């Protein structure tokens with residue numbers, strides 16, 4: 001896998017399309033409609049619980065890189081086992097929850113030392129959470145401060161990268177350094193309607209602020225022409241990083 005922190009990544013290396021659909025058939029139909037416009041596919045809980053490792057393998061055999069977004073969050077022993085099970089799927093990236101704490105993150109990182117393991121990303125504060133929502137679960141600092149705290153914990157526990165929002169990616173980049181893999185969901189093209197995401201940015205803003213990779217779901221998957229929507233985002237990434245597609 002290429003180093004996602006390298007500055008010479010192509011736009012396709014920096015976009016993961018979230019296949020948030022209910023089953024393998026819907027996923028494969030969507031992949032066909034993407035017409036090869038993207039290289040990274042994110043398989044999250046909705047699809048993985050329905051279709052499992054066999055779909056991940058099918059997508060891999062079609063040449064895609066798989067980002068398995070299972071947001072593991074459990075006791076250390078269980079999470080280490082889940083990392084080992086997920087490894088057999090052949091994904092290149094796998095998410096764990098930063099909120100799981102240092103012991104859990106270290107257990108995940110240790111389990112991911114095995115050959116063929118995915119690189120691990122710690123989800124910090126979900127992009128659907130704003131200050132009020134965070135306070136409702138007992139965290140009184142800002143989403144950005146909490147995201148940075150969890151990112152430091154994850155880095156010190158041996159985790160390869162972080163998922164955060166564009167709102168804190170600039171300070172995250174500053175603190176984590178040029179080699180950290182910083183993955184940003186909550187991406188909305190300018191003028192998009194408001195939905196369940198709270199901490200959002202356009203593709204260009206997120207890249208400019210220091211994102212390694214963007215995760216985009218509905219703006220692509222629910223577009224009337226998903227391939228065209230993906231290409232528009234790739235163009236915006238390319239224009240921002242001034243590299244040819």
Ligand SMILES: O=C(O)c1cc(=O)[nH]c(=O)n1[C@@H]1O[C@H](COP(=O)(O)O)[C@@H](O)[C@H]1O
Pocket residue numbers: 018020044069071095123125126127128163164185186187197215216217218219
């Ligand atoms: O881990 C993630 O990928 C993730 C973390 C986060 O904080 N926010 C977030 O939206 N995501 C995922 O990113 C995708 C965003 O999808 P859209 O909101 O449809 O673009 C979904 O698959 C979410 O599960």
